Amino acid sequence: MLYREAGQFKTTYVADQQIFPILQDRLFVLAVIVAAFLAVPMFASPYIYTEILIPFLILSMAAIGLNILVGYCGQVSLGTGGFMAVGAYAAYNLWLRVPELNNLIVVFLFGGVMAAAVGILFGIPSLRIKGFYLAVATLASQFFLDWLFARVKWLTNYTPSGSVAVGKLEVFGWHVDTPADRYLLILGLVVVATLVAKNLVRGHIGRSWMAIRDMDIAAEIIGFRPLRTKLTAFAVSSFFIGVAGAMWAFLRLGAWEPLAFDINRSFQILFMVIIGGLGSLIGSFLGAAFIVLMPILLNQLPGWFGVRMSTALLSHLEFMVFGAMIVFFLIVEPHGLARLWAVAKEKLRLWPFPH
């Protein structure tokens, strides 16, 4: 009943081009953001921060990055883990070697920029290679980067096992120590990143990506340059992924080795994008929530109902149910959770009337 857009007339193009043209959507998103900043810190425990909220937010950002490349520009990539590693190790080396710049924002941006540069490099084959073959080419980048961080010892500061750790972290003098601090920093960065991503995809750069995705020949004939457009997508996507990788390393793990960003990470992020919905930012969040939260939920569920079972059985069941749910969701809605979300909104507009 409350979700109606009747009476909301747009009289200027600025008003028509808002991110959320419907008033109720604006209020809802504003409420969510305010609640995330103010209400969550009032009750959240360290467990909720480190196991649920922080992974969810960081992986959402990585999913947004990958969605720009796969969902908006149509270039399949399996190199996400590698690009996250570039962000993490670039950030680590700057943090380690230039202590004067001990500001996480600067460090993370550096990680993102380096990842963008590497992304451009590995994006060059995309001019010639398409679809599954491009996926294989990006898979090569994943293996190459894994190898690079395991073998080039300078990058890991000659630690014997390749495992590195970060110590004191601060942002403009604010010491980011407690899980709550980390959460707030990540939340702030993710909100900004989402806004930037939205601005890009609704402007002419986003249209160029989607044009290449939908029909590359027509796009070329009306004046888009395929290589430049694809490389922009690779750069922007890798930037987001690199920043997410740096955040994952610094704020989630604290100490890590190259294995933290292996091929499984690439698949995890790709599944988030596919389950969440290709070409949708809200889908990136929904997909990340699904992949991060569902295993935890499945793990806890039997306990809530007083069912006791062995840990081994529980973890096997978790895998099976989780796998079945992914298959179920993709059969019911091949366009991902974002489409379910859109359908729900459409229904809500009419509710409680059938037409």
Added chain:
Amino acid sequence: MTTRMRSFNEVLLSVENISLSFGGVKALTDISFDIAKGEIRAIIGPNGAGKSSMLNCINGFYHPQQGAITYKGVRRSQMKPHEAAEQGIARTFQNIALFRGMSTLDNIMTGRNLRMKTGLFWQALHIGPAQREEIENRKVVERIIDFLEIQHIRKAPVGQLPYGLQKRVELGRALAAEPELLLLDEPMAGMNIEEKQDMCRFILDVNDEFGTTICLIEHDMGVVMDISDRVVVLDYGRKIGDGVPDEVRSNEAVVAAYLGVSH
């Protein structure tokens, strides 16, 4: 049937001795003709005559092995598609080539891509120059939407539109580039009478109001003879006729190509 008689002096584009082959298949052999500024020029011919290949050569998608194309006084043997677009050549396609995942509005906005220059930084913020540019181009696009009478489908995803409207949106995307030369590849294929009439009206209006030179491929002879100023006839990659519609209609080679000859 009345044929419009108009005269044109200035040559916008001339095709000189173009030959194009794919391996052993000769798509075009030694074709020459010109397109005058402001006219509606039709290319006709039976299936496989090389009409679409001709358009693809003009807008730089195919590179002919021989011959040259002079456009706006500049003679060149080949150019890239985006160069052709920058020079003011826009086109539509035989099989609709819209961006199916995008709305009508966004599709037509892509036609403005060469006029949207703000960089990544302003785009990321979507304020200042980026927003101004977006609004300015939106105004142009809205005029095209009004002109083509597709206001009601502005926000609809084009993949869900009926065929006739998709053709119209594609014309809109080409018009958004404000081209000097508009290439239309079978703009009326598969349309019913009313849709054809609408499309003819739009083509004539574009030509009259914006002064756009139009080169079109069409199979409907009634339409071609009615709206075009001059007609080129191709058959098996060769030019067999060229002139005003009445001349072409009485050309024996053309009649033979279309109706066959008695032996």
